[in-house]
Amino acid sequence: MAERNPSVRFAGVTKFFGGVAALSGIDLTICPGEFVALVGGSGSGKSTLIRTINRLIDPDAGTATVAGAPDDVTELRRAIGYVIQDVGLFPHMTVGENIALGPRLAGRTIDPAEWLRLVDLPEDFIARLPATLSGGQQQRVGVARALATGAKLMLMDEPFGALDPVTRDALGQRVRKLHDDLALTTIMVTHDMAEALLLADRVIVLDKGKIAADGTPAQLLAGDGGEVAQALVAVPKRQAAALASKEAGPRLGGRGDESVSNQSSAVTPDLIRGPASSDHSD
Numbered sequence: 001m002a003e004r005n006p007s008v009r010f011a012g013v014t015k016f017f018g019g020v021a022a023l024s025g026i027d028l029t030i031c032p033g034e035f036v037a038l039v040g041g042s043g044s045g046k047s048t049l050i051r052t053i054n055r056l057i058d059p060d061a062g063t064a065t066v067a068g069a070p071d072d073v074t075e076l077r078r079a080i081g082y083v084i085q086d087v088g089l090f091p092h093m094t095v096g097e098n099i100a101l102g103p104r105l106a107g108r109t110i111d112p113a114e115w116l117r118l119v120d121l122p123e124d125f126i127a128r129l130p131a132t133l134s135g136g137q138q139q140r141v142g143v144a145r146a147l148a149t150g151a152k153l154m155l156m157d158e159p160f161g162a163l164d165p166v167t168r169d170a171l172g173q174r175v176r177k178l179h180d181d182l183a184l185t186t187i188m189v190t191h192d193m194a195e196a197l198l199l200a201d202r203v204i205v206l207d208k209g210k211i212a213a214d215g216t217p218a219q220l221l222a223g224d225g226g227e228v229a230q231a232l233v234a235v236p237k238r239q240a241a242a243l244a245s246k247e248a249g250p251r252l253g254g255r256g257d258e259s260v261s262n263q264s265s266a267v268t269p270d271l272i273r274g275p276a277s278s279d280h281s282d
């Protein structure tokens with residue numbers, strides 16, 4: 001990894017809303033090729049942090065810089081992929097027109113079918129209007145649209161928040177594969193620590209506008225990162241242990257033998273990861 005050539009660098013980034021510090025002196029470097037998950041409680045500053053990168057929010061102090069990005073804010077935003085929970089497809093445009101719009105504004109012509117294929121949607125979706133697609137399919141179009149811009153830096157703010165767990169899992173894996181195949185740098189906000197641990201190379205935990213932990217999934221699972229991080233990691237660990245314990249317990253609902261101990265099962269990263277599930281297109 002090119003440590004000396006950062007994609008994104010935060011230096012002393014501070015942002016106030018009224019009297020509240022949404023971000024407080026954030027120093028952080030994200031390197032090319034990293035898949036970083038930003039996690040933390042509601043209001044901890046995740047969205048504010050990600051929005052300083054594409055300058056939807058200007059810090060009150062400090063700087064957020066993207067190496068090699070244009071100075072002009074419109075150009076900068078075109079050079080960065082941005083996927084949000086509320087996909088924001090233009091409802092009066094077809095799927096194909098939505099995907100081709102960003103490149104067209106930048107003076108390029110692309111074939112939307114190529115990008116649909118990458119997110120496992122059939123070519124004939126090109127002519128459809130967004131309203132005729134399921135939520136998961138719309139989210140895939142949102143990802144395709146962001147990728148079609150040719151951006152190498154992807155910002156994703158709760159991209160799978162509104163999806164059912166199966167679709168969410170499949171699309172998360174798809175996005176991770178695209179990240180690897182296209183050599184992207186990805187910064188993804190999620191509320192879900194399990195998702196962060198499973199998909200990211202690096203997990204950054206925010207708490208009250210400050211970085212409470214910053215480490216690899218293995219480090220956080222091993223207990224690094226302090227109290228706030230460990231409280232978040234404890235949830236999927238406990239759930240994995242409880243599921244493993246149930247799996248090992250009595251299978252039939254006979255009288256008096258249903259009780260299952262929740263206290264066994266050492267939890268390891270492998271247990272949390274579990275078997276890889278296959279991707280699908282909703």
Ligand SMILES: Nc1ncnc2c1ncn2[C@@H]1O[C@H](COP(=O)(O)OP(=O)(O)OP(=O)(O)O)[C@@H](O)[C@H]1O
Pocket residue numbers: 017018020021022040041042043044045046047048049191
């Ligand atoms: N435009 C705004 N005006 C006023 N306050 C804001 C604004 N945007 C964010 N805040 C405040 O800044 C703090 C951080 O908000 P932010 O949206 O970054 O948190 P978050 O971690 O993304 O939260 P969530 O997980 O709930 O989306 C919160 O206290 C929020 O109320």
